[in-house]
Amino acid sequence: xxKRGAELRSKQLAMLAGMVxxxxxxxxxxxxxxxxxxxxGDPDAAANLREVRRDFEQATRVxxxxxEENTRTCTLARRAWADARARSDFPHFLxxxxxxxxxxxxxxxxxxxxGHPYDALLDRFEPDATTAELNALFGPLRQAAVALLDxxxxxRAVDASCLRRDYPVPQQExxxxxxxEAIGFDFERGRIDVTLHPFCSGIGPDDVRLTTRWxxxxxxxxxYSVLHEAGHGLYSQGLRADAFGLPAGQACSLGVHESQxxxxxxxxxxxxxxWRRFFPALKETFPTALGDVGLDAFTRAVNEVEAGFIRIxxxxxxxxxxxxxxxxxxxxxxxxxxxxxxxPGAWNERFTALFGITPPDDAKGCLQDIxxxxxxxxxxxxxxLGNVYAAQLFDAAARDIGDLDDVHGxxxxxPLLAWMREKVHRVGRRLRPxxxxxAATGAPPSPEPLIRRLETHYGAVYTV
Amino acid sequence: xxKRGAELRSKQLAMLAGMVxxxxxxxxxxxxxxxxxxxxGDPDAAANLREVRRDFEQATRVxxxxxEENTRTCTLARRAWADARARSDFPHFLxxxxxxxxxxxxxxxxxxxxGHPYDALLDRFEPDATTAELNALFGPLRQAAVALLDxxxxxRAVDASCLRRDYPVPQQExxxxxxxEAIGFDFERGRIDVTLHPFCSGIGPDDVRLTTRWxxxxxxxxxYSVLHEAGHGLYSQGLRADAFGLPAGQACSLGVHESQxxxxxxxxxxxxxxWRRFFPALKETFPTALGDVGLDAFTRAVNEVEAGFIRIxxxxxxxxxxxxxxxxxxxxxxxxxxxxxxxPGAWNERFTALFGITPPDDAKGCLQDIxxxxxxxxxxxxxxLGNVYAAQLFDAAARDIGDLDDVHGxxxxxPLLAWMREKVHRVGRRLRPxxxxxAATGAPPSPEPLIRRLETHYGAVYTV
Numbered sequence: 039x040x041k042r043g044a045e046l047r048s049k050q051l052a053m054l055a056g057m058v059x060x061x062x063x064x065x066x067x068x069x070x071x072x073x074x075x076x077x078x079g080d081p082d083a084a085a086n087l088r089e090v091r092r093d094f095e096q097a098t099r100v101x102x103x104x105x106e107e108n109t110r111t112c113t114l115a116r117r118a119w120a121d122a123r124a125r126s127d128f129p130h131f132l133x134x135x136x137x138x139x140x141x142x143x144x145x146x147x148x149x150x151x152x153g154h155p156y157d158a159l160l161d162r163f164e165p166d167a168t169t170a171e172l173n174a175l176f177g178p179l180r181q182a183a184v185a186l187l188d189x190x191x192x193x194r195a196v197d198a199s200c201l202r203r204d205y206p207v208p209q210q211e212x213x214x215x216x217x218x219e220a221i222g223f224d225f226e227r228g229r230i231d232v233t234l235h236p237f238c239s240g241i242g243p244d245d246v247r248l249t250t251r252w253x254x255x256x257x258x259x260x261x262y263s264v265l266h267e268a269g270h271g272l273y274s275q276g277l278r279a280d281a282f283g284l285p286a287g288q289a290c291s292l293g294v295h296e297s298q299x300x301x302x303x304x305x306x307x308x309x310x311x312x313w314r315r316f317f318p319a320l321k322e323t324f325p326t327a328l329g330d331v332g333l334d335a336f337t338r339a340v341n342e343v344e345a346g347f348i349r350i351x352x353x354x355x356x357x358x359x360x361x362x363x364x365x366x367x368x369x370x371x372x373x374x375x376x377x378x379x380x381x382p383g384a385w386n387e388r389f390t391a392l393f394g395i396t397p398p399d400d401a402k403g404c405l406q407d408i409x410x411x412x413x414x415x416x417x418x419x420x421x422x423l424g425n426v427y428a429a430q431l432f433d434a435a436a437r438d439i440g441d442l443d444d445v446h447g448x449x450x451x452x453p454l455l456a457w458m459r460e461k462v463h464r465v466g467r468r469l470r471p472x473x474x475x476x477a478a479t480g481a482p483p484s485p486e487p488l489i490r491r492l493e494t495h496y497g498a499v500y501t502v
Numbered sequence: 503x504x505k506r507g508a509e510l511r512s513k514q515l516a517m518l519a520g521m522v523x524x525x526x527x528x529x530x531x532x533x534x535x536x537x538x539x540x541x542x543g544d545p546d547a548a549a550n551l552r553e554v555r556r557d558f559e560q561a562t563r564v565x566x567x568x569x570e571e572n573t574r575t576c577t578l579a580r581r582a583w584a585d586a587r588a589r590s591d592f593p594h595f596l597x598x599x600x601x602x603x604x605x606x607x608x609x610x611x612x613x614x615x616x617g618h619p620y621d622a623l624l625d626r627f628e629p630d631a632t633t634a635e636l637n638a639l640f641g642p643l644r645q646a647a648v649a650l651l652d653x654x655x656x657x658r659a660v661d662a663s664c665l666r667r668d669y670p671v672p673q674q675e676x677x678x679x680x681x682x683e684a685i686g687f688d689f690e691r692g693r694i695d696v697t698l699h700p701f702c703s704g705i706g707p708d709d710v711r712l713t714t715r716w717x718x719x720x721x722x723x724x725x726y727s728v729l730h731e732a733g734h735g736l737y738s739q740g741l742r743a744d745a746f747g748l749p750a751g752q753a754c755s756l757g758v759h760e761s762q763x764x765x766x767x768x769x770x771x772x773x774x775x776x777w778r779r780f781f782p783a784l785k786e787t788f789p790t791a792l793g794d795v796g797l798d799a800f801t802r803a804v805n806e807v808e809a810g811f812i813r814i815x816x817x818x819x820x821x822x823x824x825x826x827x828x829x830x831x832x833x834x835x836x837x838x839x840x841x842x843x844x845x846p847g848a849w850n851e852r853f854t855a856l857f858g859i860t861p862p863d864d865a866k867g868c869l870q871d872i873x874x875x876x877x878x879x880x881x882x883x884x885x886x887l888g889n890v891y892a893a894q895l896f897d898a899a900a901r902d903i904g905d906l907d908d909v910h911g912x913x914x915x916x917p918l919l920a921w922m923r924e925k926v927h928r929v930g931r932r933l934r935p936x937x938x939x940x941a942a943t944g945a946p947p948s949p950e951p952l953i954r955r956l957e958t959h960y961g962a963v964y965t966v
Contacts, residue, residue: 040689040708040709043706046746047705047709050705225504227506241507241514242514244504244510245503245507
């Protein structure tokens, strides 16, 4: 956006948000819901009604003026954040962060909550999730990850330098397209393009767009971004086309969405089987970069664990610690226990405690993420929820299918995808996240599968 | 768009078009217009009312079902056209063209017309324009252009090979940015990006986006596309921000918009003065490509006239002939004098008569343009109207400012832009196109300035 375009965009988006909000809580929806109330037809329709009613009730609690003000503020705040990050200038962003925290508290009060005000914000991204429940899930994970990180530091060093050689971009793109097609991404119903920050946008199950960026000097950045976004894309392509526009054809939650991206990125994409299948083709594609690299050394390289400042560059072990830091700060901000102006100090203190290193500036610290500037407080924990769900779903799938490392080593990704299609994608919002996980895996969400996965997998990588 | 995404998009766009149309002819607008009827306030408000009333009346004539069916059909037709063009397979597109002609005839009947049914279609793009009026404007132009083309063929040959050397893309981009900044494009309120087909999208006067494509082996393609789109962009940036969303802050018509792009692309961008100013910098930017090329030879090269099959590659002289061909066929199609199935034959016959060469296939003939597939019948003539207006406005500006070749040779583009700002951009839709041209130039639209321009300018280029 050109510099002076922000003002107009903020007004346009605020008007659109207001129009959408008014429609969401319109008398027409209310009348239709009342008319449908006695309906006890098939479970599909009942679930649709339940979710539409929930959306309506949530929407009606929020005044349209708050929606408009929030949209206008966040549009302008995003630009302030981008400038602040570029100059590592927290005071430039502070007035916006203050406004945003104030608006988010007004959302929490409007939406209502039983326990912590943060519950109301969380619930927008992960229906029914509560602060207490997440703290119970994340507590053991935090402890295990910190201990594991400490243990790995004493293990056999991983040399990942082979990933930072010369990987010409057109070949990277061809290889990544081939891989995601092999795991099931349908290019008749999707595409991949280049952008600044990778994302996946689902216009409908027949039109799913992935974007990525490519770094000629770093193989992992582009490849694992594509694999991650393709995981989101497989979910979007797997949603029921016959229920398009209805809850039964919508994604369950951000956490469940993230479970699908993390599943293919980490649990599949960093496995020995996956690379037994694809490393020969990779080596053929990049004979110069990989001429002297063997399968084992390469697989070890993509599993390097190293504490760094930037969340989006983090490995599978440290990633959750980045999230837990934000989750804790957000709770304190929303409750009023932490003033926005004290964020940089609190960030750096907690970061040092978790990682043993201190961010050199706020650009590499509390200014690194776009989320707060967009009013997305309560969003971060869904990333770690995704990791938790992914490990649990993967374990359950393996119980049904057999040794997935073997299956994937043979290049057969159809069984895992079919399992996810049935247990996750085609469920849509007919089950809430917790119920979906329980129905798919036989147990409520638990951090144990992820903890086991991290300890076993990375323990092996770092074993002398 | 991925292949299977078209179906969903056609439904989504049809729904949106229906929603917009319903709003356009809503009782709310009607009541507001009635309430405002006795209003005789300032001329600004009166003009706004007049135009809003016109939009409302036009909209209410068209049934929403026709709008929806048209949008759905055109979305699918666009893909069929793209496939047909790629394979030069007219029969593949024919059923869609038939549907589109049928829909367009229904639009004409719904909108109403006094003379030719084509009037109703034209009027959507160029308010108040009639077929008879355009035929009167374009007749002399056609005759003059054919005669001129014939005359130039006997003139001194132009060697344009210097434009087809090696022009590295980053340098092309830097140079073009520098030029459009010099003519007045404001990068604080606009940007330029790369795409398949150049366009200019105006989100508002403070957010104007140009796109272009670059061809390393052909300087003119990218450069003149940028200059053309920057002309549109200058108009969009010059619209009144204080009247944003109202007719007084909107562009007058497609023809007037095109006059601004053509003005900077051709009347300024192919002039001797323009290149006296910019050729030294260009030569410095591309020392290898232009080391042995002088100013005169380069200026001659960018003014080469040569009959070709493709409209968007056409020079200033032959361009209008491409348009007249389409204009004539469209009239016949809408009146029912030409069956869609006979378009390829009619196209090639007329093309040969005008240009003396025959398209080798339909991809280089009647399938080359996207317009018909989008239901834009009546759009093409606005391109030539733009050329007509541009020459007339340029003449009038020169009368007020003085010798523009001199002024531009000194790098001073502010006077011409200021003139256009006052006489065109800031007028918005307060005047209809014909009245705008008359107010700005002192005469109704006439083909004479354009004919004189073509004969004088290209006569000189091709004089031995």
